[in-house]
Amino acid sequence: MNLPPRKLLVFLSFFFFLECLILPTTLAGNLKFDFPSFTLRNLTLLGDSYLRNGVVGLTRELGVPSSSSGSVICNTPITFFDPETNITASFSTRFSFSINNINPNSYGDGLTFFLSPDNQTLGSPGGYLGLVNSSQLTKNKFVAVEIDTRLDSHFDDPNEHHVGLDIDSLNSIKTADPTLRGIDLKSGNLITAWIDYKNDQKNLNVSMSYSSFKPAKPILSVKIDLSSYLKEFMYVGFSASTEGSTELHLIEDWSFQTFGFRPARPRFHPHNVSDNSVTVTPVIPVSNSTNKHHNNLGLGLVIAGPAFFCIVFVVFGWVSVKKWKETKTDKSFKPELLTGPREFSYKELKSATKGFHSSRILGHGAFGTVYKAFFLGSGTISAVKRSKHTHEGKTEFLAELSIIASLRHKNLVQLQGWCAEKGELLLVYEFMPNGSLDEVLYQEPEQGMLLKWSQRYNIAMGTASVLTYLHQECEQQVIHRDIKTSNILLDGNFNPRLGDFGLARLMEHDKSPVSTLTAGTMGYLAPEYLQFGKATEKTDVFSYGVVILEVACGRRPIEKEPNSQKMVNLVDWVWGLYSEGKLIEAADKRLNGEFKEEEMRKLLLVGLSCANPDCMERPLMRRVLQILNGEAELLVVPKMKPCLTFSCSIPLSLEEIVSDSEEQTTASPLYELKIA
Structure with a gap:
C-alpha cells in the first residue's frame, strides 16, 4: 500500500488511537497449511533427502543397494500447547506417499511422520528410520507414526509390513498390519494417509487408502494422551531410511492443521478482563460534592486530553515520516x-x-x-x-x-x-567453531589439531554429497564456481559445510550455462574455464578433485618445492607418482601411515579422475559419492595425464598463480597454454 505522507500520517494516527483503546490478545491460534506440491521455500531438507519436480525423496535414489537416511521438516514452528489457557491442540494431517523398489528382494526400512521440538531431527540409516541415532537412542524426542517395511527384532517389530505409534522410541506403543485393509505398503502405488489426534477424546487414528477418500475405519487406533509430549512449539516432518536396499520413499503432497484453541478476543481498557468474560462495573450513587469534584476533573481532562493527543500526534507523525523516508530510500533494494x-x-x-x-x-x-x-x-x-x-x-x-x-x-x-x-x-x-578446512589442514601438529584420516574421508564424502545436491538434486541447478578449502568450513564435529556463494550462479537443469566473468581461485580452475570462461558442473568437479587431493596429500594446489623456486602443481605431482606406481607415497606424511590404504588409494584416484584436463572424462558428483560410499566401482584413470593444447590470453603471472587473492592483475600477452 503506497500512501502520500499526509494520508499516511492520518492513517497511522487513527490506527494509533485505536491501539490505545483495544489491545489484541496473545493467545495461541490454530494453524493450517496445504502443500499440493513442494518447494524449498517452506522446507528444510536434511541428510540424503532431496526435492525433484515438486516431490520430496527421503532416501538416495540409486541403482545399487545403499544405506541412507534423510528427513524433511516444515520450517514453521507450530503451537501445540497454550500455557495461558493450558490447552493442548488437536491435530490432523493428510499426505500421499509411495514406497517403491527396483529390486523386490531388498526392501527396507520405511518412513515416518513425526512431531519434534527440534528442527534438525535426523537419525541413522537402517532400522532407525532416519529418526533415532544409533549411538544415542534417547537423544531425539518425538511423537511419530512409523510406516515400516522391514522386521527389526531390536525394536520388537511384529512383521515386515506394519504401521505403529512411536513416542521417543522405535519400540511402538501399538502396531497394525495395513494388509488386513487391503493396503500393500511395498506396492509402489500412491497411498494417501490420514493421521488424526483429538485431545478431548485422547485418541489417535491412522487411516490409509489408494484413493483420496478417507475410509470410515482407521487401520490403527490408539487411546493415548499426548498432552505431556506436545510442547508449546513443535516441528512437523517426515523421515526415512534404508540399509543395503534400493527402497525409495517419496512424499507427493501434504496438508496439516491444528485445532482446539480458543479464538482470541480483544481486551478493552480500562477493564482487565479474561478471555471468556467482560466485567461490567455497576452504577453507584455518589454525593454532590463528589460529582463536583468529578466535574472539575472532567473539565481538566477535556482541556488536557486534546493537548496530550496533539503532542502524541506530532511525535508519532515525525517518527512515521522518518520511517517512510527510510522505506522509500531502500524501496529499490528490499x-x-x-x-x-x-x-x-x-x-x-x-x-x-x-x-x-x-x-x-x-x-x-x-x-x-x-x-x-x-x-x-x-x-x-x-x-x-x-x-x-x-x-x-x-x-x-x-x-x-x-x-x-x-x-x-x-x-x-x-x-x-x-x-x-x-x-x-x-x-x-x-558460526563454524573449527574454522575453514585450509586453516585446519595446514596446521602443524604442535600448533593445533591434525585432522585424522577418518575426519578427512568424511570431509571428502560430505563435500561430494552437498555438490551432488547442488548439481543434480535441486529444483534449479547451482554451480558454485569457487570450490576450495577456504570455502569449506568445519562444524564442532569437523563435518564439512560449504559456504561463500557469492560467485554461484543459478541455472535451469539441462541448459548451457555461460559465464561472462572468469571467477574463482587459481589452482582450482579447470582448463576449459580458463580458456572459454564457461562455468559448468564439470568445472566444480575439477575444483573438488583438487580439494580432495589436498585433503589426502596435505599439500596446497600450487606451492614451491623445498629448497627451490620451482612451482609444483599438485595434480601433476600426484599423477607423476601414479604413473610410477607410487601413488600411496602421495599420502600426507604427517599422518605417519595412520590411514586405510584402500581408502587413501580410492581418494587419490577419485581426485585425479575429477581433475582430468578433459572435462568429458570427469565423473558426475553423484558417481563420485557412490564411489566413496563403496556403491560403485572406481573409474579407470590413465597412467599418463591427458594433454590438451589451446591458445588463450589470460592473466597467469607467477604472482597470480601462487596468490590466493581475488585482485585483478595485468593480463599477459597471447601465448600457448599446454595442459599436460
Whole structure:
C-alpha cells in the first residue's frame, strides 16, 4: 500500500488511537497449511533427502543397494500447547506417499511422520528410520507414526509390513498390519494417509487408502494422551531410511492443521478482563460534592486530553515520516530480498561485532570480510559477512542471499539473516567453531589439531554429497564456481559445510550455462574455464578433485618445492607418482601411515579422475559419492595425464598463480597454454 505522507500520517494516527483503546490478545491460534506440491521455500531438507519436480525423496535414489537416511521438516514452528489457557491442540494431517523398489528382494526400512521440538531431527540409516541415532537412542524426542517395511527384532517389530505409534522410541506403543485393509505398503502405488489426534477424546487414528477418500475405519487406533509430549512449539516432518536396499520413499503432497484453541478476543481498557468474560462495573450513587469534584476533573481532562493527543500526534507523525523516508530510500533494494531469513538491524550487528573491530575478524572472502558476532541477548555466536554497498557488492550480495536462502542440506552453511542499512550489506551465518578446512589442514601438529584420516574421508564424502545436491538434486541447478578449502568450513564435529556463494550462479537443469566473468581461485580452475570462461558442473568437479587431493596429500594446489623456486602443481605431482606406481607415497606424511590404504588409494584416484584436463572424462558428483560410499566401482584413470593444447590470453603471472587473492592483475600477452 503506497500512501502520500499526509494520508499516511492520518492513517497511522487513527490506527494509533485505536491501539490505545483495544489491545489484541496473545493467545495461541490454530494453524493450517496445504502443500499440493513442494518447494524449498517452506522446507528444510536434511541428510540424503532431496526435492525433484515438486516431490520430496527421503532416501538416495540409486541403482545399487545403499544405506541412507534423510528427513524433511516444515520450517514453521507450530503451537501445540497454550500455557495461558493450558490447552493442548488437536491435530490432523493428510499426505500421499509411495514406497517403491527396483529390486523386490531388498526392501527396507520405511518412513515416518513425526512431531519434534527440534528442527534438525535426523537419525541413522537402517532400522532407525532416519529418526533415532544409533549411538544415542534417547537423544531425539518425538511423537511419530512409523510406516515400516522391514522386521527389526531390536525394536520388537511384529512383521515386515506394519504401521505403529512411536513416542521417543522405535519400540511402538501399538502396531497394525495395513494388509488386513487391503493396503500393500511395498506396492509402489500412491497411498494417501490420514493421521488424526483429538485431545478431548485422547485418541489417535491412522487411516490409509489408494484413493483420496478417507475410509470410515482407521487401520490403527490408539487411546493415548499426548498432552505431556506436545510442547508449546513443535516441528512437523517426515523421515526415512534404508540399509543395503534400493527402497525409495517419496512424499507427493501434504496438508496439516491444528485445532482446539480458543479464538482470541480483544481486551478493552480500562477493564482487565479474561478471555471468556467482560466485567461490567455497576452504577453507584455518589454525593454532590463528589460529582463536583468529578466535574472539575472532567473539565481538566477535556482541556488536557486534546493537548496530550496533539503532542502524541506530532511525535508519532515525525517518527512515521522518518520511517517512510527510510522505506522509500531502500524501496529499490528490499523488495529483491527474500522473506525467509531474519532481517537484523545494523545497530544489533555492530554491537555484536564490537563495532566491526579488527579483533573480531575471522577471515576475508571474495566479496567481504567475515566477523565473529556475540549476541548477548540470546547468548549465541554467529559469523557476519560484511561488504560495501557498491553495485558489484549488491549484485553478489543478492546472489548469495537468494541462493543460500532457498537451499537446505546438512553440508551447507546455514544462513540466519541479513541486513541492508547505512549503505552496507551484511549476511549472518551459522558460526563454524573449527574454522575453514585450509586453516585446519595446514596446521602443524604442535600448533593445533591434525585432522585424522577418518575426519578427512568424511570431509571428502560430505563435500561430494552437498555438490551432488547442488548439481543434480535441486529444483534449479547451482554451480558454485569457487570450490576450495577456504570455502569449506568445519562444524564442532569437523563435518564439512560449504559456504561463500557469492560467485554461484543459478541455472535451469539441462541448459548451457555461460559465464561472462572468469571467477574463482587459481589452482582450482579447470582448463576449459580458463580458456572459454564457461562455468559448468564439470568445472566444480575439477575444483573438488583438487580439494580432495589436498585433503589426502596435505599439500596446497600450487606451492614451491623445498629448497627451490620451482612451482609444483599438485595434480601433476600426484599423477607423476601414479604413473610410477607410487601413488600411496602421495599420502600426507604427517599422518605417519595412520590411514586405510584402500581408502587413501580410492581418494587419490577419485581426485585425479575429477581433475582430468578433459572435462568429458570427469565423473558426475553423484558417481563420485557412490564411489566413496563403496556403491560403485572406481573409474579407470590413465597412467599418463591427458594433454590438451589451446591458445588463450589470460592473466597467469607467477604472482597470480601462487596468490590466493581475488585482485585483478595485468593480463599477459597471447601465448600457448599446454595442459599436460
